[in-house]
Amino acid sequence: MANVIPPRSGTAFTLARGQRLTVIDPCGEQVADLVAFRADDIDEVISSGRTIDYASRIFLTTGDPLYSNRSNVLLEIVEDTVGRHDFLLTPCSADTFRIIYGDKEPHRGCFGNLAHALKPYGIPPDRIPVAFNVFMNVEVDGSSGAIAVRPPLSRAGDRIVFEAKLDLIIGLTACSALQSNNHAFKPIHYEISS
């Protein structure tokens, strides 16, 4: 039975070393921002910069490890039915909605949802890094450097599976930004298995 993250919300939970986290897009074209911290030392956190450098690739999929700021592997992608995710952008926030969308009373976004969910674990908002944005489809023009947020390639039932390589605290959202999910807010499902 899958856990449900309602539209425009987020959650946090522990994931023990060796456990697997399956993130499912139940409706299609929805994004889930994922962050991971070492459970016994929250100063260690996933790092887009380390991971992309070691992979020599900005797009990650099955077999790719997600490294921490200390160059340890926190998670490995062990299954992926979509093959396109983003690891360049920070979670959408009230500032994102103000700056990019021009919202006057902006939603707190994935950033606010993650900050709220991670607070009981003692993780302050300033520690939230560039997220691994599951199913997020960011096109990059290698010539100009321009990026464009496109609808996810995920269809209903698509999934990605991560295996924890250390005991972790995970933050996970059903994304709150219109561009990311083709202008419809939807839930995200997840399962944890040992």
Next chain:
Amino acid sequence: MANVIPPRSGTAFTLARGQRLTVIDPCGEQVADLVAFRADDIDEVISSGRTIDYASRIFLTTGDPLYSNRSNVLLEIVEDTVGRHDFLLTPCSADTFRIIYGDKEPHRGCFGNLAHALKPYGIPPDRIPVAFNVFMNVEVDGSSGAIAVRPPLSRAGDRIVFEAKLDLIIGLTACSALQSNNHAFKPIHYEISS
């Protein structure tokens, strides 16, 4: 008179709001990793994810602001004679040299140099973010996502100028990684003007 950062080393200094920092490549084809923290609250730091999201571009140049994790502008690029820099990768480190180059007794890299230089300012190594890698030429294949570190486009005397939008602590290096600077370790020069 320019300050000199010797090959494979780094430094840190304060940059007051309104002051300009000029980073000069004296020999050509050399990289300087730059990080910036808010001087009166080091939990605020430059953010590649926020900056790329707001710019909708991974390559930044004259006129582009560098945002913090709190979506404030810390620096603005006000002059740039090269036009190609990287904001995807973390500073090279002992782990970089171990994992990518296979070194048995690795150099501490820009990461170790920044950690050492930032220590007197109370900034611990875990706080060092994805750097703005001045003059670093990282090609991105928008189709496969593959990245490749190419020789910098900078020639002797090329420069980039940043204006501080808040009081900052800056970390700056002459990069220690062979790939980044076309396999020759060289110095970096910098000047601060009000």
